[in-house]
Amino acid sequence: MAQKDTVDRILDAAEALFAERGFAETSLRTITSTANVNLAAVNYHFGSKKALIQAVFVRFLEPLADSLTLRLDDAEAEAKELSLDDLLVLLSKAILSAHGDDVTRTASFMRLLGLAYTQSQGHLRDYLSERYGRVSKRYLDVLRPACPELSDTDLFWNTHFALGAAVFSLSNYGALEAMLSDDSGEESKVQNVIRRLLAFISAGVKISL
Amino acid sequence: MAQKDTVDRILDAAEALFAERGFAETSLRTITSTANVNLAAVNYHFGSKKALIQAVFVRFLEPLADSLTLRLDDAEAEAKELSLDDLLVLLSKAILSAHGDDVTRTASFMRLLGLAYTQSQGHLRDYLSERYGRVSKRYLDVLRPACPELSDTDLFWNTHFALGAAVFSLSNYGALEAMLSDDSGEESKVQNVIRRLLAFISAGVKISL
DNA sequence: CCCGTTTGCAAACGTATGTTTCAAACATCT
DNA sequence: AGATGTTTGAAACATACGTTTGCAAACGGG
Numbered sequence: 001m002a003q004k005d006t007v008d009r010i011l012d013a014a015e016a017l018f019a020e021r022g023f024a025e026t027s028l029r030t031i032t033s034t035a036n037v038n039l040a041a042v043n044y045h046f047g048s049k050k051a052l053i054q055a056v057f058v059r060f061l062e063p064l065a066d067s068l069t070l071r072l073d074d075a076e077a078e079a080k081e082l083s084l085d086d087l088l089v090l091l092s093k094a095i096l097s098a099h100g101d102d103v104t105r106t107a108s109f110m111r112l113l114g115l116a117y118t119q120s121q122g123h124l125r126d127y128l129s130e131r132y133g134r135v136s137k138r139y140l141d142v143l144r145p146a147c148p149e150l151s152d153t154d155l156f157w158n159t160h161f162a163l164g165a166a167v168f169s170l171s172n173y174g175a176l177e178a179m180l181s182d183d184s185g186e187e188s189k190v191q192n193v194i195r196r197l198l199a200f201i202s203a204g205v206k207i208s209l
Numbered sequence: 210m211a212q213k214d215t216v217d218r219i220l221d222a223a224e225a226l227f228a229e230r231g232f233a234e235t236s237l238r239t240i241t242s243t244a245n246v247n248l249a250a251v252n253y254h255f256g257s258k259k260a261l262i263q264a265v266f267v268r269f270l271e272p273l274a275d276s277l278t279l280r281l282d283d284a285e286a287e288a289k290e291l292s293l294d295d296l297l298v299l300l301s302k303a304i305l306s307a308h309g310d311d312v313t314r315t316a317s318f319m320r321l322l323g324l325a326y327t328q329s330q331g332h333l334r335d336y337l338s339e340r341y342g343r344v345s346k347r348y349l350d351v352l353r354p355a356c357p358e359l360s361d362t363d364l365f366w367n368t369h370f371a372l373g374a375a376v377f378s379l380s381n382y383g384a385l386e387a388m389l390s391d392d393s394g395e396e397s398k399v400q401n402v403i404r405r406l407l408a409f410i411s412a413g414v415k416i417s418l
Numbered sequence: 419c420c421c422g423t424t425t426g427c428a429a430a431c432g433t434a435t436g437t438t439t440c441a442a443a444c445a446t447c448t
Numbered sequence: 449a450g451a452t453g454t455t456t457g458a459a460a461c462a463t464a465c466g467t468t469t470g471c472a473a474a475c476g477g478g
Contacts, residue, residue, distance in 0.1 A: 006455080022327070024233035027435060038457050043437060045455090111327070117381060118231070118323045153389070157402060160385055161374040161409045168373025169366070172326060176369055180362070193366060196418050200370045204413040209405050215425080236465060247427050252467060254425090 007045050009035040015056050019108040022115055023053055054127055057116070060109050061128070064098040065135045072138060084146045084205060088198050091139065096194075103190040107173045114171035147205065154208040162201040169197060216254050218244040224265050228317045231324055232262055263336055266325070269318050270337070273307040274344045281347060293355045293414060297407050300348065305403075312399040320380035356414065363417045371410040378406060 004012075013035035017026045028049060032039045046052040071094050075082055082090070099105055116124050140159070147155055169176065170193075177189065213221075222244035226235045237258060241248045255261040280303050284291055291299070308314055325333050349368070356364055378385065379402075386398065 022233065024231070028437090029435080038455095039436095040438080040458090041456070049436065114327050114377075117377070118320070118327050154405075156389060157378070157385075157405045158409060160378050160381075161406060164377025164381075165370040165374040165413070168323075168326070168377050169369050172369075176366075180365060192418070196363075196366045196416075197370060199416045199418065200367060200413040203416045204374070204409040207405075207408045207412045209401070209408060237467090238465080247425095248466095249427070249468080250425085258466065 006035075006037055006041055009037055010042060010045065010052070011056055011059055013037075014052055015060070015105075015112070016108065018053070018056060018115070019111045050123055053124060057112070057124065057128060058131070060099070060112075061132060064095060065132055067098040068094040068135055068139065072142060075142075082142060082146055084143070085198075085202055087139075087143055087146055088202055092194060092198060103194075107170050107190055110167055110173070111171035114167045117167065150206075150208050155205075158205040158207065162205055165200060165204075166197055169193070215244075215246055215250055218246055219251060219254065219261070220265055220268055222246075223261055224269070224321070225317065227262070227265060227324070228320045237261075259332055262333060266321070266333065266337060267340070269308070269321075270341060273304060274341055276307040277303040277344055277348065281351060285351075291351060291355055293352070294407075294411055296348075296352055296355055297411055301403060301407060316379050316382045316399060319376055319382075323376045323380040326376070359415075359417050364414075367414040367416065371414055374410060374413075375406060378402070 010031065013031050014026070017031055017034060028042050029039060031052075032042060042049065042052055046055055068091065071090050075086075075090060096103065096106055116128065143159070144155065150158070173190065173193065219240065222240050223235070226240055226243060237251050238248055240261075241251060251258065251261055255264055277300065280299050284295075284299060305312065305315055325337065349364075352368070353364065359367070382399065382402065
């Protein structure tokens, strides 16, 4: 089929539109007309708007969880001690590689993650933490021995500070980039910001009160 | 009058409801019934829902901007060099003191700030940056010489990483605190988290690529 | 006390939304 | 080819929303 499947076209449109306008601000009519699909198709294929939102997240997070699991398996197979920076790079590579190093789409999806946190969307938080709780817990378990000098409370808050820095800056990447004078190099700007972010996080996470 | 003024009751209800559910997800009917006020009162006193949202932000940010300006005046009057940590403490004290050290309300309002960033709400971003651009620019101007070893690009990204860490963690403070085992000391937990946050930011901002 | 203005209230209006319906088009299998 | 199950399409439905209206009550200066 020359045209992509209806389901995928809906998911593509929904992912992009949600990211730039939020969930409640994006109507099914906008989504379906962007996707060149009949309005009823969303309820037919997904059942409801809520379910569509969940499907958008699952389509992105499933490969990410797989990629992360795989890399953690590899790392543990080598049985070497993983440093904090090793783990940060591992995570960022897992995220980026999960969708063919499409940095734009990844940054756009980070915006969705930010929305999922701030916007109440209770059903989403419950669903995601139920579905991906195991992977994130495993990552944290590996992170724990990489920061032996930190107490559990230190680590807890520092990781959430780091998560905030990542989600916030990447989800607002578009707006932030526009504020910069364009004298900086053109190529792979996002990559550079990610390098900056990792350095920032690496320094912060090591702090204990 | 025993009852607070209608305008204030609306603002109180709107601030709390917006913070916990988002802008689009909070209807005027929910706001007015929470405030025990007639539905039409919002459009009468504020003109529109958009204007109400702006008014909520102005009521909170105006004292904050004043407090920050005052403290910057004092600091510059002493003509001492302000270190990065001095400036972080100055800012956090300005934020907290602006509303009688009501940490709960401050944390709740941080959530609103996060929403203002993530949800498109273009009118809000424009309005706020037009109204408070001068104060924030002044703070950044003082911050600049406190980090002499950083390039402008370094400083730009690091401050936004820091902002993300702050907004995200404080705006989700309620949910995060609930995840912690309650063995930690009861008193002034928020204050402790703010101390942690400042240490985290202080370490991260100093990083250059 | 009166009258112009402000505030409060109930009801309605117009619109946009998520969802449902049901018949037509399509695909798949025997 | 014909029957059967799946997918699309246009239209309608029910509801929730922001906003407006019309009028009564309260207020305040002359």
